[in-house]
Amino acid sequence: MRRLENLLARRAAILLLSTLIAACSGKPSNTNEANLILTNARVYTLDWPDAAPDGSVRPGAPHDKLGWHPDAQAVVVAGGSIAFVGENQEALAYENDLSRVVDLAGATVIPGLVDSHTHVFELGEQIDRISLVSARTEQDAVALIAERAKAIPKGEWIIGLGWDEGAWADRYPDKGLLSEAVPDHPVFMRGLHGFADWCNQAALDATGITAATPVPVGGEMQLGVDGEPNGLFINRAVEVLRSRMPEATDADLKRQVLLGLNRMAQDGYVAIHDAGLPSREMDILQALEDSGQLPIRVYAMLSLRDEDLVRKWIAQGPDKDSDSMLVTRTVKAYYDGALGSRGARMLNDYTDMPGHRGISGDGYGFNEALTADAMNAGFQIAIHAIGDAGNREAMNILERIIDDEPQTGKLRHRIEHAQVLHPDDLPRIAKLGFNASMEPPHAMEDKAWAEQRIGPERIKGAYAWRSLRKSGAAMTFNSDNPGSDHSIFYGLHSAITRQDKNLQPEGGWFTNEAVNAEEAVRAYTDWSAFASFREHETGIIKPGRWADLTVMDIDPFVLADDSPADLLNGRILMTIVNGEVVYER
Secondary structure: OHHHHHHHHHHHHHHHHHHHHHHHHOOOOOHHHEEEEEEOOEEOOOOOOOOOOOOOOOOOOOEEOOEEOOOEOEEEEEOOEEEEEEOHHHHHOOOOOOOEEEEOOOOEEEEOEEEEEEOHHHHHHHHHOEEOOOOOOHHHHHHHHHHHHOOOOOOOOEEEEEEOOOOOOOOOOOHHHHHHHOOOOOEEEEEOOOOEEEEOHHHHHHHOOOOOOOOOOOEEEEEOOOOOEEEEEEEOOHHHHHOOOOOOOHHHHHHHHHHHHHHHHHOOEEEEEEEEEOHHHHHHHHHHHHOOOOOOEEEEEEEOOOHHHHHHHHHHOOOOOOOOOEEEEEEEEEOEOOOOOOOOOOOOOEOOEOOOOOOEHHHHOOOHHHHHHHHHOOOEEEEEEOOHHHHHHHHHHHHHHHHHOHHHHHOOOEEEEOOEOOOOOOOHHHHOOOEEEEOHHHHHHHOOOHHHHHHHHHHHHEOOHHHHHHHOOEEEEOOOEOOOOOOHHHHHHHHHHOOOOOOOOOOOOOHHHOOOHHHHHHHOOHHHHHHOOOOOOOOOOOOOOEOOEEEEOOOHHHHHHHOHHHHHHOOEEEEEEOOEEEEEO
16 A cells, blocks of 8 residues: 555656646646647637526626627647647647647637437438438429439339428328339338328338228328328328338448438537437447447437337446447437427317317327336436427426436436427426427428417417526527438527528517527537536536537627628538547538
8 A cells, every 4th residue: 555655656746747847848748648739710618607598698708898709719639638728829839749730710619519319310311312302392302203213223112301291281292193203113202300201102012001001099191082092101100101111231221320420520510419219220329339430429319119129228227428429328209299290299279270189198109107217217318299288298297207206307308399388388397407409490490381380379489499598498409300401500590590591581580589699509519518418528618628629610609790691601610529530621
C-alpha cells in the first residue's frame, strides 16, 4: 500500500512539474495531444443559461442590444474530447506536429446536432430504392415506377417509398392505374409516414392477399367494387402486405443503414435516436458497432411490438454507459395512428369525418403490461401519441405505472410527437417529468389539411411548442425521417418562422407557438442530449465534453433575427464525432 502511495505521489509531482514548465513556456500542458484545431470560427458554445420559457434571453448569453454574437473563436480537440474553447491565439498554442489546423474563415460551430427521432433503416432504404417524395399526384408516382420497370426483369419486385398519405388522404390511389402501367412487376409503395401502403395487382397475386385475408384490429384493407382488395392498406393494415414481402437480406439491411447513417453525418448530425428497432435491425447495428463501422452515435429504441426482443433486454437491463457508439436504454411504443390518415385518436369526432375518432391502445397493438415490465427494468419509454385522446391516454398509462412503481418516474419518459394536446393535458408533460419529442417540419407539412381534420379550436393545441415551453416541459426536436426532410436548416426555419420552404403562409402559421433561434438550436443539441441522459457528456462545447461538433456556413442565431428565409440556404461544412471528422464538404 505504501509503495502504491509513493508511486502516486511521484506521478502527481511529475504532473505538477510538467504543468509548471508548460506555464512558463506559454504552452498548454497537453499540447502534444491536440489532433484538431478549428480557428477563425463563430463558435456558439451554448454554455450559458437556457432561454426563459417565454423565449427571452437569460443573462450570460452572448447577446446584447445589437443581437447575437459568438462566444468563442476556436476549438481544440484532443482525442475524443474538447481540450480548449476560446481565442485563436490561445488555441494555436496547442499545435504540434500531428495537429490538423483548420481555418474556418468565419463558419459557425455549434454542438453536434442530434436527430432525436429517426428511422434510419427506412431512410437508407429510401436512398437505396425509388424515392416518391417528389410525387405530387398518383400519376407522378406511377410514372416513376413505370420508368424503373423498363430496366428490371419481369417478375422482380419494385419498391418505392415516400408518397404522402397525409396530403393524399382525400384522394387515395388504388391499384387501377398502377396495375395498368406496370402489370408485370409486383410493386410495393410505402407511404411517407409509414401509415399507408399502396400496391398493384401483381403484388396482391404474389403475396396471396384476397378479401378473405385477416386484417389486424386498427387497420383497413380497402376493397374495390368487386369486393377484392383495391391495393390500399391503411394504419395497422400495412402489416398485411409488409409481412408477405420478400425479406431483405442482412447484406441489404447493412448497406441501407450505412447509407442512412452516412447521409445523417453528411447533413451535420453526430447522433440519432432510432425510434422502434426490431431484432434484426438491432443485430445489424450491434455488428456494426463491434466492427467499428458506425459513423455516428446511435441511441436505440427497442420496438415494443417485438416482444421477444424486449423480454430479452428486460432480462439483461438497459445499457448503463453513455459513450458507446450504440447505446440501448429505451423502448418505443405506438399508441395511436397518424393525423393525416385519420388514425390519431381524438377525444371527439374528426371535423371532416363525423362519427370517426381514430384508433389507439390495444386496437393499435399497444401492450401496457409489457410497457410496465420494461419500466420496472429501468427502461425509458417513448410513446408515439398524436391525437388529443391518444396523448391523454398515453400519459394516463405512464402515470398509473409510475404511481404503482415510483422509481420508474425518474426515467425521463418521452411522448413522441405530442402533436395535438387538449388544454387540460398540456401542463401534464412537465408535471410528470416527461420529454416532448416533436418535429417542426410536421407542422409545416400538415398545415395544408390539419385544421380541416380537427377544426379551429383543437388546432390551437397542435404543434404547440411555445405553450409547452411555458408549461416547463422538457423538449427535443427531430425530423421523424424519412417521413420529413431532416435538413437542420429546414428544421430551424420551421421552428422559428412557422413557414414552409416556399415561405408560406405569409407571416407564419400560428406564430404564437414559434420558438427563437436559441431554443431551436438547443432542441437539436443539448436538450436532445438531456433526452438521452447525456447532458454531462455532450450538448455544449466545453473542455472535457465529447468532441462532437457541427460546422455550417451560416450563423442561424444572426439570420433568425435579420433574414430568417436565408436559414434555408445553409450548408453543412464539417461533422465531427468523437474527435474524428466523419464528413467534410
